Amino acid sequence: MESSAQRRLDSITRHLLLPIQSNHGLQKVVLSSNGGLKHEEAEPVVIGGMVLDIHATPSFPANPRTTTPGKVSYVLGGVARNVAECMAKLGAKPFMISALGLDMAGNLLLEHWESAGLSTEGIWKHQNIETAVVCSVLDTSGELATAVASVESIEKFLTPEWIERFRCNIRSATVVMVDANLNPSALRSSCQLAAESKIPVWFEPVSVEKSRRINSVVKYISFASPNEDELVAMANTLSGGNVFCPIERESSTSKRSNEKLFHMLKPAIWVLLENGIKIVIVTLGSDGVFLCSKGGPNLMRVGCDGIKPCNPNEIFFNTMTASCPPKPFSSLQDSERSSFLFAVHFPALPASVVRLTGAGDCLVGGTISSLCAGLDIMQSVAVGIAASKAAVESKTNVPSAFNLAAIADDARSVYSAAEVVFHQSML
Amino acid sequence: MESSAQRRLDSITRHLLLPIQSNHGLQKVVLSSNGGLKHEEAEPVVIGGMVLDIHATPSFPANPRTTTPGKVSYVLGGVARNVAECMAKLGAKPFMISALGLDMAGNLLLEHWESAGLSTEGIWKHQNIETAVVCSVLDTSGELATAVASVESIEKFLTPEWIERFRCNIRSATVVMVDANLNPSALRSSCQLAAESKIPVWFEPVSVEKSRRINSVVKYISFASPNEDELVAMANTLSGGNVFCPIERESSTSKRSNEKLFHMLKPAIWVLLENGIKIVIVTLGSDGVFLCSKGGPNLMRVGCDGIKPCNPNEIFFNTMTASCPPKPFSSLQDSERSSFLFAVHFPALPASVVRLTGAGDCLVGGTISSLCAGLDIMQSVAVGIAASKAAVESKTNVPSAFNLAAIADDARSVYSAAEVVFHQSML
Numbered sequence: 001m002e003s004s005a006q007r008r009l010d011s012i013t014r015h016l017l018l019p020i021q022s023n024h025g026l027q028k029v030v031l032s033s034n035g036g037l038k039h040e041e042a043e044p045v046v047i048g049g050m051v052l053d054i055h056a057t058p059s060f061p062a063n064p065r066t067t068t069p070g071k072v073s074y075v076l077g078g079v080a081r082n083v084a085e086c087m088a089k090l091g092a093k094p095f096m097i098s099a100l101g102l103d104m105a106g107n108l109l110l111e112h113w114e115s116a117g118l119s120t121e122g123i124w125k126h127q128n129i130e131t132a133v134v135c136s137v138l139d140t141s142g143e144l145a146t147a148v149a150s151v152e153s154i155e156k157f158l159t160p161e162w163i164e165r166f167r168c169n170i171r172s173a174t175v176v177m178v179d180a181n182l183n184p185s186a187l188r189s190s191c192q193l194a195a196e197s198k199i200p201v202w203f204e205p206v207s208v209e210k211s212r213r214i215n216s217v218v219k220y221i222s223f224a225s226p227n228e229d230e231l232v233a234m235a236n237t238l239s240g241g242n243v244f245c246p247i248e249r250e251s252s253t254s255k256r257s258n259e260k261l262f263h264m265l266k267p268a269i270w271v272l273l274e275n276g277i278k279i280v281i282v283t284l285g286s287d288g289v290f291l292c293s294k295g296g297p298n299l300m301r302v303g304c305d306g307i308k309p310c311n312p313n314e315i316f317f318n319t320m321t322a323s324c325p326p327k328p329f330s331s332l333q334d335s336e337r338s339s340f341l342f343a344v345h346f347p348a349l350p351a352s353v354v355r356l357t358g359a360g361d362c363l364v365g366g367t368i369s370s371l372c373a374g375l376d377i378m379q380s381v382a383v384g385i386a387a388s389k390a391a392v393e394s395k396t397n398v399p400s401a402f403n404l405a406a407i408a409d410d411a412r413s414v415y416s417a418a419e420v421v422f423h424q425s426m427l
Numbered sequence: 428m429e430s431s432a433q434r435r436l437d438s439i440t441r442h443l444l445l446p447i448q449s450n451h452g453l454q455k456v457v458l459s460s461n462g463g464l465k466h467e468e469a470e471p472v473v474i475g476g477m478v479l480d481i482h483a484t485p486s487f488p489a490n491p492r493t494t495t496p497g498k499v500s501y502v503l504g505g506v507a508r509n510v511a512e513c514m515a516k517l518g519a520k521p522f523m524i525s526a527l528g529l530d531m532a533g534n535l536l537l538e539h540w541e542s543a544g545l546s547t548e549g550i551w552k553h554q555n556i557e558t559a560v561v562c563s564v565l566d567t568s569g570e571l572a573t574a575v576a577s578v579e580s581i582e583k584f585l586t587p588e589w590i591e592r593f594r595c596n597i598r599s600a601t602v603v604m605v606d607a608n609l610n611p612s613a614l615r616s617s618c619q620l621a622a623e624s625k626i627p628v629w630f631e632p633v634s635v636e637k638s639r640r641i642n643s644v645v646k647y648i649s650f651a652s653p654n655e656d657e658l659v660a661m662a663n664t665l666s667g668g669n670v671f672c673p674i675e676r677e678s679s680t681s682k683r684s685n686e687k688l689f690h691m692l693k694p695a696i697w698v699l700l701e702n703g704i705k706i707v708i709v710t711l712g713s714d715g716v717f718l719c720s721k722g723g724p725n726l727m728r729v730g731c732d733g734i735k736p737c738n739p740n741e742i743f744f745n746t747m748t749a750s751c752p753p754k755p756f757s758s759l760q761d762s763e764r765s766s767f768l769f770a771v772h773f774p775a776l777p778a779s780v781v782r783l784t785g786a787g788d789c790l791v792g793g794t795i796s797s798l799c800a801g802l803d804i805m806q807s808v809a810v811g812i813a814a815s816k817a818a819v820e821s822k823t824n825v826p827s828a829f830n831l832a833a834i835a836d837d838a839r840s841v842y843s844a845a846e847v848v849f850h851q852s853m854l
Contacts, residue, residue: 054481054499056562056575070575072481072560074531104501104535133499135483137564137573146564146573148483148497 042172042310044087044372047097047163047190048080048179048204049154050113050123051132052105053357053397061140075357076112077397078132078154079179079206082358085398086365086387088118090407091313092372095169097122097190099129099157106131122166129153142355154181160189171197174310174372177364178203178217180210187213191220200306203277204364205230212237218275222306225281225364228265235268238275244268258345262290262421270341270426278303279377281367283360288347288414291381296342296423297329301376309374317373319404323412324379329420343422346381346414349389358397363388365398366407379415386410469599469737471514471799474524474590474617475507475606475631476581477540477550478559479532480784480824488567503539504824505559505581506606506633506788512825513792513814515545517834518740519799522596524549526556526584533558549593556580569782581608587616598624601737601799604791605630605644607637614640618647627733630704631791632657639664645702649733652708652791655692662695665702671695685772689717689848697768697853705730706804708794710787712775718808719770722763723850724756728803736801744800746831750839751806756847770849773808773841776816785824790815792825793834805845806838813837 058070076085084094096113100106100123109131113120132154136147163170163186170176176194178187178201194201200222205211211230214221215237226234232244247264265282269292272280279300282290293300329344366387370380386407390399485497503512511521523540527533527550536558540547559581563574590597590613597603603621605614605628621628627649632638638657641648642664653661659671674691692709696719699707706727709717720727756771793814797807813834817826 067574067576072562072577108531135499147494148485149494150499
């Protein structure tokens with residue numbers, strides 16, 4: 001019987017490599033075929049917000065002070081939740097630490113988490129918690145008209161005490177991702193637990209305002225994924241003043257513009273690297289991503305060495321490695337000198353945009369799950385960008401399933417178009 | 428054992444008459460002490476919308492195009508649902524006919540209905556239904572800033588076919604309340620089923636727009652409860668043109684103003700009565716209520732005779748009758764002439780307003796449940812106004828429980844201040 005079941009699994013697994021196959025089924029098969037082993041292995045830990053986004057869109061331009069017919073939809077959100085959901089859908093099995101109320105929004109978020117087969121052990125559920133909700137009224141073109149965010153519960157209930165209950169999960173984690181929805185003491189507590197076991201920490205800044213929370217934890221952070229405005233705010237906070245101004249963007253997307261843009265962002269990026277962050281991933285929307293570290297390509301890979309591949313997801317690893325052969329820029333003279341700044345630009349992919357939200361979170365989720373699968377940081381960022389393209393083409397923050405073949409193809413395009421934008425001494 | 432249980436119930440029932448006792452417990456005891464008998468008895472049937480209201484209130488004035496911190500709350504709503512909930516909390520046991528999706532909002536509405544011990548048999552639940560939701564952003568003072576209503580599902584799924592499944596409930600009902608959220612054919616179907624068994628129908632107009640749906644069903648309607656604007660819209664529809672203009676209000680609330688206000692509304696009220704509606708209850712907000720019929724006080728009571736007292740809720744009946752002794756205006760010369768218009772003004776009660784929504788629905792629910800308990804229409808309207816005061820002093824549309832002693836006291840104030848505002852021939 002067992003060998004017949006195995007044959008069936010093998011046969012299913014072969015089908016999963018067909019181009020049109022989504023990896024929704026893949027994940028399940030991989031998980032079941034690895035069975036009980038899973039629990040022995042290190043898992044990525046994700047700490048932060050689970051939020052319900054309520055979107056109301058009028059059918060025609062809304063008049064103020066009255067009710068307009070339209071549509072109301074519920075979107076599962078929260079930066080940490082989105083990242084973790086994306087990771088799970090790419091084959092990682094994140095352990096989520098968060099807080100939810102026993103209200104309508106909390107029940108919906110929890111049910112979804114349970115139905116995805118993910119652990120809810122780290123999610124504090126209590127009747128005193130008002131589940132974080134963002135209620136947005138859009139205009140008829142889908143742009144935000146006004147929004148009210150009720151998200152204090154994450155700061156209030158996601159306490160150091162709650163997080164410390166899961167010290168075993170954190171200390172054995174492959175990587176810990178924190179979002180800046182955490183209050184400063186919860187952030188510090190998470191980072192310190194990770195640091196005790198040399199677990200790398202990924203900091204997701206959430207918003208310009210919250211990105212400043214980097215200040216008290218920067219020495220623990222290995223990875224940060226700000227957008228331009230968050231980068232500037234973080235650099236200002238870390239240098240103790242308003243040294244850097246928000247970047248004024250140009251509409252052109254030519255190569256020269258990338259270099260010019262990098263030139264403007266470089267001093268702020270350097271502040272983060274000088275403060276000990278090993279890898280800075282600056283997200284630029286339709287202009288792509290800057291991947292930055294000190295030294296050169298080899299040192300950049302070393303910066304990710306803390307992440308032990310945890311996920312024996314060979315199909316994922318092999319598929320992505322075939323699309324994105326490792327070690328590009330090998331002709332590049334590497335520099336071990338810590339005064340060097342090395343930056344690679346990855347382009348964004350053309351997409352049929354449905355909703356822009358979730359793109360940044362899927363970039364992070366795609367990158368982390370790729371690192372966990374054993375890919376290097378350049379391959380992983382390419383996969384992350386492919387995942388974020390799938391996100392903007394979906395109504396939800398995270399697509400209901402990823403098509404692994406499409407992700408591999410998209411990652412290949414991004415990876416092959418990546419180029420070094422800067423590799424010089426900053427002295 | 429049985430007689431011991433009975434003694435216990437009797438002892439509890441005595442406690443329930445204490446002034447500070449709310450009738451939340453009362454209702455349960457009355458229901459249990461009447462036990463199995465209940466199902467044999469006629470019940471009021473309520474047909475219409477169950478809606479979730481999502482209210483987002485910013486903590487400080489919201490800027491457009493961005494997110495502002497604040498509070499998001501969920502309020503159970505829908506005119507028919509509110510009326511039925513109010514009736515249930517005053518001891519009636521309404522049978523609800525409505526439609527809900529299997530989504531987050533539908534689950535919340537259904538759970539609440541089940542937990543109140545009410546039948547969900549008449550509520551169609553289906554995954555294709557998007558539960559009716561109204562998403563409102565308020566300003567910091569609690570006034571509506573903008574709102575999006577997604578309520579088509581009531582019109583689409585609350586079909587004549589679904590309603591006809593409950594023909595037995597409708598034909599044996601003590602009264603049928605329909606709200607104008609129903610589409611015209613569902614409205615007609617409900618009314619025709621009721622008419623076949625001479626069951627009186629109460630029409631709740633919902634909004635100015637929807638109140639015009641009276642047109643196709645007016646001949647079946649015994650009771651209507653419009654506000655001033657709905658009254659004018661209904662009268663215009665029934666007379667086939669824009670004969671009546673919206674009433675311009677004055678700020679004064681003196682007696683003369685009531686008479687002046689009635690004078691302005693009288694032609695529109697007469698149109699409704701001439702079209703066969705027996706009792707017109709015009710709600711005036713803080714100016715109270717006009718209760719109107721043809722003839723005089725005795726004919727007005729006869730107009731409600733179709734409602735068989737269904738609810739042997741003696742505590743409720745006795746308490747309210749003690750506060751509002753029947754047969755006021757007995758010195759009044761009654762007129763059997765159908766050319767006479769008889770109108771009584773009931774004042775509103777001073778209230779510490781928390782939220783105005785739900786007031787009109789509790790007025791209707793309080794009035795119908797009083798009629799079902801055997802009170803006459805004047806007593807019932809006084810109880811309805813007392814229930815609507817409790818509603819505006821509550822954050823929810825329907826208070827979590829009614830304090831029966833307070834309702835009786837408030838009803839007494841209203842009842843004793845009621846006065847005839849008009850009793851003349853309209854020829």
